[in-house]
Amino acid sequence: MSGxxxxxxxxxxxxxxDSRLPIVRLGWDSFVDFPTPKNLNYWYTFGGILTxxxxxxxxxxxxxxxxxxxxxxxxxxxIERIDRDxxxxxxxxxxxxxxxxxxxxxxxxxxxxxLYYGSYKxxxxxxxxxxxxxxxxxMAAAFLGYVLPWGQMSFWGATVITELFxxxxxxxxxxxxxxxxxxxxxxxxxxxxxxxHYLIPFxxxxxxxxxxxxxxxxxxxxxTGISVxxxxxxxxxxxxxxxxxxxxxxVFLLIFAFFVFFWPDALGHADNYIEADPLVTPAHIVPEWYxxxxxxxxxxxxxxxxxxxxxxxxxxxxxxxxxxDTSKVRSxxxxxxxxWFFVIFLLACLGLGWAGxxxxxxxxxxxxxxxxxxxxxxxxxxxxxxxxFLVILPVLGFVEKPTERPASIDASVTGGKSAAPAAAPAE
Amino acid sequence: MTxxxxxxxxxxxxxxxxxxxxxxxxxxAGGVFTLWPFIDQMNPAADTLAQSTTEVPLDSLDEGMxxxxxxxxxxxxxxxxxxxxxxxxxxVDVARLPDNDARNVNIEDGAPATDENRSAxxxxxADGVEVDPAYARSILVTGANCTHLGCVPxxxxxxxxxxxxxxxxSHYDTxxxxxxxxxxxxxxxxxxxxxxPTTLVLG
Amino acid sequence: xxxxHRALIAAAGVLAVGVPVAAWAAGEYKKPEEYTWSFEGPFGxxxxxxxxxxxxxxxxxxxxxxxxxxxxxRHLGMDGGPFDQVQLPGEDYYTDFSADxxxxxxxxxxxxxxxxxxxxxxxxxxxxxxxxxxxxxPSPWENEQQGRSANGGAYPPDLSVIxxxxxxxxEYIRSLLLxxxxxxxxxxxxxxxxxxxxxxxxxxxxxxxxxxEDGVVYEDxxxxxxxxxxxxxxxxxxxxxxxxxxxxxxxGFIVMAYLLFLSILLYAAYKVLWSRVKH
Numbered sequence: 058m059s060g061x062x063x064x065x066x067x068x069x070x071x072x073x074x075d076s077r078l079p080i081v082r083l084g085w086d087s088f089v090d091f092p093t094p095k096n097l098n099y100w101y102t103f104g105g106i107l108t109x110x111x112x113x114x115x116x117x118x119x120x121x122x123x124x125x126x127x128x129x130x131x132x133x134x135x136i137e138r139i140d141r142d143x144x145x146x147x148x149x150x151x152x153x154x155x156x157x158x159x160x161x162x163x164x165x166x167x168x169x170x171x172l173y174y175g176s177y178k179x180x181x182x183x184x185x186x187x188x189x190x191x192x193x194x195x196m197a198a199a200f201l202g203y204v205l206p207w208g209q210m211s212f213w214g215a216t217v218i219t220e221l222f223x224x225x226x227x228x229x230x231x232x233x234x235x236x237x238x239x240x241x242x243x244x245x246x247x248x249x250x251x252x253x254h255y256l257i258p259f260x261x262x263x264x265x266x267x268x269x270x271x272x273x274x275x276x277x278x279x280x281t282g283i284s285v286x287x288x289x290x291x292x293x294x295x296x297x298x299x300x301x302x303x304x305x306x307x308v309f310l311l312i313f314a315f316f317v318f319f320w321p322d323a324l325g326h327a328d329n330y331i332e333a334d335p336l337v338t339p340a341h342i343v344p345e346w347y348x349x350x351x352x353x354x355x356x357x358x359x360x361x362x363x364x365x366x367x368x369x370x371x372x373x374x375x376x377x378x379x380x381x382d383t384s385k386v387r388s389x390x391x392x393x394x395x396x397w398f399f400v401i402f403l404l405a406c407l408g409l410g411w412a413g414x415x416x417x418x419x420x421x422x423x424x425x426x427x428x429x430x431x432x433x434x435x436x437x438x439x440x441x442x443x444x445x446f447l448v449i450l451p452v453l454g455f456v457e458k459p460t461e462r463p464a465s466i467d468a469s470v471t472g473g474k475s476a477a478p479a480a481a482p483a484e
Numbered sequence: 485m486t487x488x489x490x491x492x493x494x495x496x497x498x499x500x501x502x503x504x505x506x507x508x509x510x511x512x513a514g515g516v517f518t519l520w521p522f523i524d525q526m527n528p529a530a531d532t533l534a535q536s537t538t539e540v541p542l543d544s545l546d547e548g549m550x551x552x553x554x555x556x557x558x559x560x561x562x563x564x565x566x567x568x569x570x571x572x573x574x575x576v577d578v579a580r581l582p583d584n585d586a587r588n589v590n591i592e593d594g595a596p597a598t599d600e601n602r603s604a605x606x607x608x609x610a611d612g613v614e615v616d617p618a619y620a621r622s623i624l625v626t627g628a629n630c631t632h633l634g635c636v637p638x639x640x641x642x643x644x645x646x647x648x649x650x651x652x653x654s655h656y657d658t659x660x661x662x663x664x665x666x667x668x669x670x671x672x673x674x675x676x677x678x679x680x681p682t683t684l685v686l687g
Numbered sequence: 688x689x690x691x692h693r694a695l696i697a698a699a700g701v702l703a704v705g706v707p708v709a710a711w712a713a714g715e716y717k718k719p720e721e722y723t724w725s726f727e728g729p730f731g732x733x734x735x736x737x738x739x740x741x742x743x744x745x746x747x748x749x750x751x752x753x754x755x756x757x758x759x760x761r762h763l764g765m766d767g768g769p770f771d772q773v774q775l776p777g778e779d780y781y782t783d784f785s786a787d788x789x790x791x792x793x794x795x796x797x798x799x800x801x802x803x804x805x806x807x808x809x810x811x812x813x814x815x816x817x818x819x820x821x822x823x824x825p826s827p828w829e830n831e832q833q834g835r836s837a838n839g840g841a842y843p844p845d846l847s848v849i850x851x852x853x854x855x856x857x858e859y860i861r862s863l864l865l866x867x868x869x870x871x872x873x874x875x876x877x878x879x880x881x882x883x884x885x886x887x888x889x890x891x892x893x894x895x896x897x898x899x900e901d902g903v904v905y906e907d908x909x910x911x912x913x914x915x916x917x918x919x920x921x922x923x924x925x926x927x928x929x930x931x932x933x934x935x936x937x938x939g940f941i942v943m944a945y946l947l948f949l950s951i952l953l954y955a956a957y958k959v960l961w962s963r964v965k966h
Contacts, residue, residue, distance in 0.1 A: 123525070141762065318939025510945075
């Protein structure tokens with residue numbers, strides 16, 4: 058689909074550069090004349106939004122690091138100094154903290170969009186796997202970053218998560234001490250977490266480069282899931298999608314700005330404004346909202362090692378998803394059964410998030426009568442989470458009868474009337 | 485790509501150009517304003533600025549004694565000079581100095597580098613405070629970083645028995661003026677105020 | 688497709704309602720009362736007179752046990768702080784000292800009332816001197832251990848960010864200050880040195896009631912009732928926790944208006960651009 062390059066150097070300098078480092082050609086072919094399906098809806102704007110999110114986090118992070126002090130005695134105070142005394146420090150820190158949540162909000166919508174339209178299926182498996190790698194790196198960066206303010210949630214979150222590695226048989230203890238650089242989470246831990254927190258975003262940027270590269274080989278998937286068959290199906294990326302993505306980014310920033318300026322602490326925990334105290338554990342330790350579903354899965358298993366395995370399994374299963382879904386049809390738009398299992402899956406993920414935020418022995422509101430507490434609730438949803446990938450998607454491919462699909466992308470938007478016959482082979 | 489060939493109908497074209505240019509300009513302007521917090525955060529923060537005054541009690545200084553104080557993270561010489569030192573510095577022909585600018589922010593720019601213009605007589609005096617002019621004349625406060633490349637000169641040395649910079653051999657006199665060596669300017673006089681007859685506030 | 692969109696929006700709604708509810712579910716205590724504040728909502732700003740009164744309550748009552756570690760005296764005179772505008776003697780207008788709180792006569796006077804340990808001097812000895820605006824507001828305790836032992840083992844928490852560090856924020860702090868008049872439930876044992884306060888997690892608090900009618904004298908003539916003092920000191924502590932709140936909101940309106948305008952422009956550009964494409 059990438060076809061021959063349409064870039065034509067106009068000036069002597071451009072020709073000179075093009076024969077030595079064809080970087081302008083690369084940009085032109087990737088972001089200007091890149092043929093893009095013309096039926097992409099707003100769910101497809103999150104790639105651009107996520108790029109903005111990553112840039113915002115890196116830029117605000119670099120300037121915050123100019124003022125932050127990674128030492129247990131000064132970390133909390135240095136955050137307070139950023140909030141009070143550094144010029145615009147309060148703004149930059151709000152953007153960075155809210156930005157983490159907005160980043161995850163966008164990545165979840167991006168992932169669920171991929172799940173619904175079958176963007177993980179051939180020939181985009183590598184693209185999908187690279188996406189899961191980015192997601193994993195994001196979780197690592199978010200976890201490490203949350204430790205840096207050295208509040209109570211920072212300290213106890215770091216303790217709880219690093220203790221998870223203690224569940225590994227035989228080497229668990231040594232591994233945890235290796236992670237800590239001591240006998241508990243302390244100054245050495247804070248220092249290395251800061252170093253790694255600074256490193257990971259650049260790793261993410263690198264994998265994002267690969268992700269975009271892997272996107273530009275097969276080209277975009279689209280809401281119909283049908284491959285591009287002719288130039289009638291596509292539009293050049295610029296200006297059509299640059300402007301559409303630009304609009305979506307502006308609306309996203311509007312929501313982002315609302316939280317930054319009018320509700321900055323909504324997505325955080327009050328306990329993290331109490332300086333870390335190794336003697337007192339907060340009454341109710343919960344991770345940030347974007348990690349809650351995994352926390353619920355962890356707690357669903359009564360065994361420490363089992364919980365850890367299941368939690369990591371919840372992400373690991375995403376890596377093999379392209380080979381678990383047996384359907385020949387990409388988009389769930391034409392999969393009458395899968396569509397509803399997907400909706401239940403989405404609700405299950407939200408429900409797991411809810412379960413992760415609550416104490417396990419608390420009754421689920423509305424379900425008290427049948428004695429469902431959040432532990433049981435979380436267990437049921439955990440079973441569905443894994444069943445969706447390991448049972449439902451593999452089986453559906455064989456039992457489901459897809460509905461009729463349009464002949465081409467062009468036909469899908471013109472109602473099939475002006476559709477050119479699919480003469481040219483797509484890829 | 486169908487519409488690329490269809491855009492040449494005058495009216496629509498103008499409206500389309502206008503909206504693109506307006507959106508582009510608006511986005512670019514927003515980008516420029518967004519840069520400011522990222523730049524301004526590197527300027528001295530409020531706590532740094534607040535510590536930009538230093539109080540120097542002079543009552544413990546006997547004639548001929550000097551101390552070094554920190555002001556805005558840099559050392560400053562504070563010296564109560566002897567009458568002989570003041571006379572020696574006063575008798576110099578300003579026109580023959582390597583730098584005949586007073587380098588004193590307490591008086592107007594470009595004032596001549598006379599001893600009077602260099603001494604604490606030029607300090608602001610707080611309301612209701614009376615300072616003995618002869619006493620103020622004996623006090624000299626200067627930056628302690630050589631105006632050549634920033635080393636700290638040693639006291640009581642050099643051709644003028646005042647300050648000598650060991651790095652590249654600059655000689656300063658008893659009014660902190662450069663007399664010989666590579667340094668281009670006299671040692672700078674910081675902003676100062678007498679908050680009491682024997683207390684000088686720098687900043 | 689439309690069904691899926693609706694399902695997604697509904698799911699987002701469930702999440703949005705579910706999370707704030709979760710915060711209160713954790714412990715067994717009384718939900719804080721609802722109060723009205725000048726700084727509430729997107730348009731709310733701090734009431735400077737109230738911040739000044741609140742500082743008096745902090746300085747004369749709370750400061751006996753609670754530190755304000757992350758605040759310097761000069762913060763009281765920063766832009767939007769309690770004392771950034773000062774009416775100098777003999778003048779009928781206010782002078783804005785926020786650019787340099789060091790020169791603010793009110794801040795200098797407040798700081799000078801405290802003795803601050805400094806040093807070492809040229810003999811290597813520590814010495815005490817009157818406070819300056821750039822000094823940190825001193826803690827009542829030499830160290831945490833001293834504070835703990837003087838208070839029956841319960842260290843009075845630092846108040847710099849107290850309204851952000853407690854669920855319920857200002858509502859919780861004000862409710863707690865006024866929460867000493869409830870009857871102790873029969874099944875609850877309150878040991879000597881502790882007090883019953885239903886708003887506190889666990890309902891037992893080591894802090895005695897500290898606000899009494901006319902416990903402080905307000906310079907502006909406001910009657911120092913217990914309710915008034917609780918409201919004032921809570922407003923002051925909210926300001927102390929986030930001194931840039933007014934700036935945050937006012938900048939927020941500019942940014943939101945700009946982004947809204949940009950969104951409209953980009954939407955128009957998008958519509959014009961795509962008008963000839965069937966999609």
